[in-house]
Amino acid sequence: MASLGVENIGKLPELRRKLFWTFALLAFYRVGIHIPVPGVDTAALSEFFKSASNTLFGLFDMFSGGGLSRISIFALGIMPYISASIIIQLLGVVSPELARMQKEDGAQGQKKITQYTRYGTVLITLVQGMGIAIGLESMTSPTGMPVVLAPGWAFRFTTVLTLTAGTILIMWIGEQITEKGLGNGISLIIFAGIVASLPRALTNSFRLLSAGELSLFVALILGAIMLGVLVIIVFIERGQRRIPIQYAKRQMGRKMYGGQSSHLPLRVNTAGVIPPIFASSILMFPGTIAQFSGVKWLQQAATWFTPSSVLYNVVFVGLIVFFCYFYTAIIFDPSQIADNLKKGGGFIPGIRPGAKTKEYIDRVLARITLWGALYISVICVLPMIFITQFKVPFYFGGTSLLIVVGVAMDFMGQLESHLISRQYQGLMDKAGRVKGRR
Template sequence: MSTTKGANAGLDSLKGKILWTFLLLAVYRVGIHLPIPGVDGKALADFFASVQNTLFGLFDMFSGGGLRNLSIFALGIMPYISASIILQLLTVVSPELKRLSREEGAAGRKKITQYTRYATVLISVVQGLGIAVGLESMSSPTGASVVYLPGWGFRAITVMTLTAGTVFLMWLGEKITEKGIGNGISLIIFAGIAAGLPSGLGRSLRLLGAGELSLFLALLLVVFMAAVLVGIVFVERCQRRIPIHYAKRMIGRKLYGGQTSHLPLRLNTAGVIPPIFASSLLMFPATLANFSHAEILQRVSEWFRPDTVLYNLLFIGLIIFFCYFYTAIIFDPKEIAENLKKQGAFVPGIRPGQKTEEYLDKVLNRLTLWGALYISIICVLPVVLMRQFHVPFYFGGTSLLIVVGVAMDTMSQVQSHLISGQYEGLLAKARVKGRRA
């Protein structure tokens, strides 16, 4: 009876977390449709219709359609991600930040989070000002101006609105992580990408009905995307299991240890963070270039289109860099080797301590290389194929990887929550039996 009550309590708690998650994501989706004042919506829609396959389409995908609508969430959560990148890079080179993150524990991490928020506001102000100035020079293909009343009044309102929207999204993501299920920031990006799938599918069906997209090509793309989806799920579950043996020890008159376990190392340890970070860095300068008619900036905009060779080479390079960088942050071979040594554990054939650290570092570097190549192929190959087949909407490997990765991580947390509820029920039952005895 106690086990059933514990399981029911865990299930009720999980339902509450899921409900909180959906409610907060619904707030985000409602805000996407609230435009900032002073903008001609029809002229803006006509402008985006002419640039849907450029970097604007990619930026609009990450903002969940907020840039297309020029809503209060037009900047999305990308300024926060950019600020996180900057702080994590500074943590590596700054002794003060490194001390805060490692030595001061939760208090130090809280300070770094506070610095990240300040940097998010600063980046949002800069990007918001760039968008406001760019909007004043933008016009639809028919010549209609996007902004009704250009000037510093419009710029000030736009900067304040966009900055407040980004700060609210940052708070919303933290609340989802705290009260909901899964990582809030990742779920906001997931919701934005998933919300664009029906419209992309609808455009494809309309083109298929009009004869502009052949049935064979449509079926080929569906099969390809299904194969990529299966490949992502398979690779995300791949592990390199390093055997761990525990030495036998006498404590009093009893013999402890002698057990065998394993240390699981994922092929893609960094998860979906590298493509998100890489996209964030590449979108920032190219987006600012797209908001100006200067010749040199227009040339930069052409270089940074998602279907260009330069963009994809930089994209691959940044993915590989962030794979190694983020893996080094979340997995420290030295710390793992020291913990194994303290517990009397060792890798068969490898001496504890320094040799174990070197062995783990070597294995991790090899896995990270293959993981980085896998992410690069997933993110770049669909873009190349879509360029060759002239697919009318942007839905590349980056979005597919993010959607699948976030969905798998969220489901893992749901399963962990259910298992935790079952264990709590078993512990409650054991306590009841203990009292009766």
Template sequence: MDNVAGSKELRNKVLFTFGMLIVYRLGIHVPVPGINGQAIADFFANAQNTLFGLFDMFSGGGLSRLSVFALGIMPYISASIILQLLTVVSPELSRLKKEEGEAGQKKITQYTRYLTVLITLVQGTGISIGLQQMTSPTGVPVVPDPGPMFIFLTVITLSAGTIFIMWLGEQITARGIGNGISLIIFSGIVAGIPGALMKSFRLMSSGEMAIFVALIITVIMAGVLVFTCFMETSQRRIPIHYAKRQMGRKMYGGQNTHLPLRVNTAGVIPPIFASSILMFPATIANFSQVEWLQSISTFFQPGSAAYTIVFVGLIIFFCFFYTAIIFDPKDIAENLKKQGGFIPGIRPGKHTKDYIDKVLTRITLWGSLYVAAICVLPMLLINKLNVPFYFGGTALLIVVGVAIDTMSQVQSYLITHQYEGLMQKSKLKGRF
């Protein structure tokens, strides 16, 4: 922190980042016009194990309050994932990503923005229509005065809120420190921790939770947090050697480096996809009284054996699926061959591609098991110990991952700043 305070430029970046996040958190408390706040709060009190609860976590509580930021940054994330999937099947997008460099990336970013606006319009329309049909558990309508004007105003408000959040994230990335979109999600999750802790203290003071149970939970939380930090920074380093090349009278190359492969290459996408699929029946059941749909919703309640088995299977599947999309061993092998690099003992070309693919498959298996354990084990323990708030899973992976990435950027900036300072001092000495 002393280094941050000593660097004026970095201090300004950190303050700018905090300022933008404060603006985001203030917007969470601005409600959409025409909503009965108490009725929507009562509705979400019974929707924690549905898609509404998952989306509310990503929106930082904006959805449960029906604020102008109710859609959160999820439309932008969805648009980014869709564009990533399309680059695999679309030759035009693939060419933009691989051949046109920074200019191509700017075009893909622009397409992502347009798709985000389209998604917000569709989601905003669906939410506004659904709100008119929603009632609290006591029968109070969420929208006292429904109609076309309410739908139009809600769609415009929600779309403008998401676009503003997207702008905030881009401003943080460009002028602040860290990835703006990730920090917005991070701030929304962290903002819910104080309230959960206060609720735990109230339960202990009233005798509903034993102190011994609270100590066990604290130890479990600390252990899971340390294990998550360790796994998120773990990587398999494949050694890379570059052959020496002579150009004129000078020799180039001959360097030794490594290719880092993260254990959790897919990040938080697999548990998000898996949770969304399993929560879908419970979400539909909230709006329907069909008996077979209610039975499926009950069968896949979080913590049940069926939910746990399917959840683990989906996480492992999406870990391999998403890793195959974002990491292509064939491209890595071709780039190494063009640059004169090779893996010791492995022939360039197809053999290198097969070797990288083999190593990636192995670490992805362990990475998928780690993600599944982080998502399932705390959930099972919480159900047994009756903890009043959810700890673990997707939220923990996001918090730890964003914190590690942001601190790495701060450290890199400090190292670069110190290096530039040393270079300036050496130039000054050289003049005398």
């Protein structure tokens, strides 16, 4: 990547405000992670989660930024909002009214969809909050200490109210970052949670290494795997399939316009980090309720969906592939691209404008989306299977690395776009490829 001209950031008041707003809200979120729900014995809870670090609890705790292991006001994290978004988007496929809002109503329709998503988030949070409250009352630490100091309906009501308010606050923080800050707020919240937990994960790994529970050879192998995963992620995230575009010559008065060549870039991973986040949230929702409930058969069924189980990984891969195609279809419309090319006098060499162009783009996009889905599946599943065999924290798994690298690249891309849009001469001199786009 060319130099971003970081020295120019201080010269942009608007960009400084966006960065300050983003980091201030993320810092506020991290402070809230350390505020516990009233009535919980944090010492007993900490002992319980130490014994369950590599189970479904550990995976959910990673996505909540450590909030679940502390049962903080942000214990549910952003997952209820993501689950509600998935439900609304799926309903858009079967509901003509929602589909019309998504495609035709513009900003007004998006406002209504956001409102429905918020209502869905509150409903999901109420259900999950009650499940967690009831589950906490039956939980004890490995030494037999009860997690809840004074169980009863007063504790349940307080817990549900606190967790719901916390989730709504996180939802607001994410929306404010997206609107007034830099980057996607929801992705940055998950990114902040994973990154903030890395020092603890490294400390635990060194402790296992010094205690002899983790051999030096295995640690080196894990480090090599992580490095290889990082290289693969960066390489493929930048991968594109460039469809050549030719513009016909048009004469207007005495001047000739058009005749230029360009390309339509199609990313190998168009959906980004959304598919594994969506897939994880769906798998964790019923599993969390089952683990916190006192129903034996539900808890038994939840053991089938531990991250190291075959069933979990098969369903996980299937959901990743589904959401890769589903989310790509939402954010990329071949019909609109084909119409815009036709109106602008552009065409793909050898392909007729209009319907044929749409079919060609759709066919190419379907093929590269398959490869993108397989790439995400391999990155998320294979390292996780290997890591769980050696009891290494989830923070070193493929899903967390994909999210961290993907969100960081997206954030830096938006930062670069802001700098380029201001056309700083120092930046343009260092990035010759930008000048070539003129």
